[in-house]
Amino acid sequence: MKPPMxxxxxxxxxxxxxxxxxxxxxxxxxxxxxxxHFVTERGKILPRxxxxxxxxxxxxxxxxxxxxxxxxxxxxxxxxx
Amino acid sequence: xxxxxxxxxxxxxxxxxxxxxxxEKVRSIVASFKxxxxxxEDWGLRKLSYPIxxxxxxxxxxxxxxxxxxxxVRELERTLRLNDGVLKFLTVKTSARVTSEQILALKAASxxxxxxxxxxxxxxxxxxxxxxxxAKTEAGGEEK
Numbered sequence: 001m002k003p004p005m006x007x008x009x010x011x012x013x014x015x016x017x018x019x020x021x022x023x024x025x026x027x028x029x030x031x032x033x034x035x036x037h038f039v040t041e042r043g044k045i046l047p048r049x050x051x052x053x054x055x056x057x058x059x060x061x062x063x064x065x066x067x068x069x070x071x072x073x074x075x076x077x078x079x080x081x
Numbered sequence: 082x083x084x085x086x087x088x089x090x091x092x093x094x095x096x097x098x099x100x101x102x103x104x105e106k107v108r109s110i111v112a113s114f115k116x117x118x119x120x121x122e123d124w125g126l127r128k129l130s131y132p133i134x135x136x137x138x139x140x141x142x143x144x145x146x147x148x149x150x151x152x153x154v155r156e157l158e159r160t161l162r163l164n165d166g167v168l169k170f171l172t173v174k175t176s177a178r179v180t181s182e183q184i185l186a187l188k189a190a191s192x193x194x195x196x197x198x199x200x201x202x203x204x205x206x207x208x209x210x211x212x213x214x215x216a217k218t219e220a221g222g223e224e225k
Contacts, residue, residue, distance in 0.1 A: 029173070030088075030143075071088050071171040072139065075130035 017054035027060040029067035035074060039065060043075040082117065082147040082179045085154055089161050089170035090139035093126055099166055100140065106164075107144055110157050117147035117184055120191060133168045147179055147187075 019025050029035070038046050038053075038061050045065055048058045068074040087107075091100060104121055111118045124141035133139065148154060154172055161170045179187075 067171065067173065069130070071169060072090065072129040072131060072133060 017052060017057050019057040019060075020054055027057065027064050029064040029071075030073070031064075032068060032073050035061070035065050035068055039074065041078065043078040082149050082184065083174055084119075084145070084147050084176035084179050085172055085174050086146070087144045087154075087157060087161075087170055087172040089142050089144070090129070090133065090168040091142060092134075092136060092166045092168055093138045093140050094136075095140070095166045103164065103166060104142065106160060107142075107157065110160060111144075111146045111148075111153065114153035114156060115149060116153045117187075119145040119147065119187055121145070136168060139168050145175075147184065 019027065025034070027034070038051050040046060045062055048055070051058065051061075053061060065074060069076050091103060095103070104123075107121065108118060110116075120143075122143040122145075124143065126138055126140050129137055129139050144157075146153075158170065158172060161167045
């Protein structure tokens with residue numbers, strides 16, 4: 001029998017949603033520079049647990065990224081190089 | 082009235098005349114449907130994130146306008162779809178209700194923008210959707 005695994009997770013500070021913290025920031029699908037913070041190198045949308053967004057803003061970001069992809073401002077997928 | 086913006090990507094191989102004709106056409110459609118034209122931005126040639134009809138670059142145009150009836154949007158999208166020089170387009174409603182005072186403010190702002198050089202353009206007064214420039218300057222400040 002294996003002894004119960006000891007949880008050795010380093011505690012990380014709970015991130016605060018950037019858009020909540022700074023109300024001046026707007027989510028816009030045309031603003032590629034901001035959206036780029038929320039996608040991986042491969043172009044996938046970063047999960048909330050990593051980006052630290054609140055549910056509302058994550059939703060907005062997701063919508064914005066999808067719009068930007070549609071009009072080719074962002075890539076659907078980035079192939080390795 | 083509702084405020085919409087349409088981005089369309091023109092084929093970069095189009096001649097300057099065709100580009101202008103395209104812009105003119107967009108303007109005339111907005112006018113003929115009693116829409117309120119706010120602005121047409123030319124973003125110039127940009128690299129596309131993925132090839133569209135074998136083009137790796139495209140010329141982006143952003144049309145900002147107000148419309149009373151969705152017929153305007155339908156007609157605009159129809160013409161863009163029929164035009165071979167347009168690679169892709171996307172229409173987004175930016176504001177569901179714009180009052181007549183806001184329209185006047187918008188008009189004043191666009192007039193001021195015409196007389197002022199691009200850099201010194203003041204932020205548009207109060208219209209509900211924030212100007213694009215404001216959002217753009219406040220990028221950054223976040224890491225993954």
